[in-house]
Amino acid sequence: YKETVTRGIKWLRDVQDPDSGLFGDTIGHTFLYDHAIASLAVCEAHYFSKSPLIGTNAKKAIRYIEHARNPY
Numbered sequence: 001y002k003e004t005v006t007r008g009i010k011w012l013r014d015v016q017d018p019d020s021g022l023f024g025d026t027i028g029h030t031f032l033y034d035h036a037i038a039s040l041a042v043c044e045a046h047y048f049s050k051s052p053l054i055g056t057n058a059k060k061a062i063r064y065i066e067h068a069r070n071p072y
Helices: 002-015 031-049 052-068
Strands: none
Touching: 002 031, 002 052, 031 052
């Protein structure tokens, strides 16, 4: 089980845009929902592992969500 989770988190780290923090592409109207689910997974992985590498990915993911919010 642990190996599968580790591979999944590694994959998420590999597909995350290093500049914007977005997981995946902005294709379709559900990309932000998909990004939010991936962000939750990375945040949980950081919580349990305390890895600073995963923490960096989690911060970038959350920052993307903050910038995508409606200002109203």
